[in-house]
Amino acid sequence: MRIDCKHVWQHISAYIEGxxxxxxxxxxxxxxxxxxxxxAVLDCTRNVVILMADDRVFEVxxxxxxxxxxxxxxxxxxxxx
Amino acid sequence: xxxxxxxxxxxxRRVIAxxxxxxxxxxxxxxxxxxxxxxxxxxxxxxxxxxxQETAIKVYLNLHLYRGEAQFRxxxxxxxRNEALGRLRKQEIRREESLDAGTDDQTGDYTPAILTSWRExxxxxxxQKELGALLRRAIExxxxxxxxxxxxxxxxxxxxxxxxxxxxxxxxxVKVRLHRARAMLQRELAPRxxxxxxxxxxxxxxxx
Numbered sequence: 001m002r003i004d005c006k007h008v009w010q011h012i013s014a015y016i017e018g019x020x021x022x023x024x025x026x027x028x029x030x031x032x033x034x035x036x037x038x039x040a041v042l043d044c045t046r047n048v049v050i051l052m053a054d055d056r057v058f059e060v061x062x063x064x065x066x067x068x069x070x071x072x073x074x075x076x077x078x079x080x081x
Numbered sequence: 082x083x084x085x086x087x088x089x090x091x092x093x094r095r096v097i098a099x100x101x102x103x104x105x106x107x108x109x110x111x112x113x114x115x116x117x118x119x120x121x122x123x124x125x126x127x128x129x130x131x132x133x134q135e136t137a138i139k140v141y142l143n144l145h146l147y148r149g150e151a152q153f154r155x156x157x158x159x160x161x162r163n164e165a166l167g168r169l170r171k172q173e174i175r176r177e178e179s180l181d182a183g184t185d186d187q188t189g190d191y192t193p194a195i196l197t198s199w200r201e202x203x204x205x206x207x208x209q210k211e212l213g214a215l216l217r218r219a220i221e222x223x224x225x226x227x228x229x230x231x232x233x234x235x236x237x238x239x240x241x242x243x244x245x246x247x248x249x250x251x252x253x254x255v256k257v258r259l260h261r262a263r264a265m266l267q268r269e270l271a272p273r274x275x276x277x278x279x280x281x282x283x284x285x286x287x288x289x
Contacts, residue, residue: 060113
């Protein structure tokens with residue numbers, strides 16, 4: 001079985017997750033060796049996933065943690081679990 | 082970082098037994114995830130912060146109900162999600178964004194942005210504020226069903242099972258939505274990210 005580009009795109013997320021079976025992985029790998037388009041799509045998707053995981057993309061507002069724990073302190077003084 | 086489950090369980094027992102101050106340490110590893118999930122649902126920083134505080138209080142008051150069946154963080158985030166959904170219902174601004182799981186059966190047919198000249202954008206490029214802003218805008222622009230998945234799985238790096246448990250959907254649905262969300266982000270971001278890739282010219286980035 002030879003797979004085409006569309007077939008590869010359908011599995012890109014699962015491929016990045018390591019969630020494709022060995023046979024499909026081998027097919028995709030073989031396709032990627034010769035297909036510049038799919039290699040670029042895979043690299044870009046993976047790059048996006050890596051960048052999103054960086055803590056610098058989303059930061060909690062300054063003072064968030066302090067205010068949260070102050071509020072918890074207020075509650076701890078009033079109530080029991 | 083997931084906390085050590087045994088230490089966590091011990092900590093929970095001690096808080097319930099009366100060492101209330103330990104609750105600070107229990108909730109601390111979850112607070113960023115709580116805030117980001119709430120921000121994703123409520124789309125308003127001040128409201129997300131307020132809801133995060135409410136969530137922490139609810140977690141504390143209901144701690145004796147935690148049975149240890151799910152990971153502690155999963156349980157906490159379910160409480161955060163309920164807090165957000167309650168607020169959205171009250172405001173009646175919750176858009177009925179085809180939350181039906183029926184469409185998850187199909188894999189979908191998303192044509193990616195094709196740029197063969199693609200070169201990697203290194204994480205260091207995030208020192209440029211514009212790159213972070215670009216990524217945030219793209220994520221915030223996703224439909225809610227996809228945005229939640231991206232926040233939990235790709236930003237807070239939870240596994241598929243935990244993501245499914247927090248959102249109350251199947252692992253299969255998480256995978257399908259994750260796939261679509263990443264495809265949408267790739268299509269949106271590929272043409273723009275290139276500007277942040279290191280320049281080809283110069284010895285520093287030249288190929289050996």
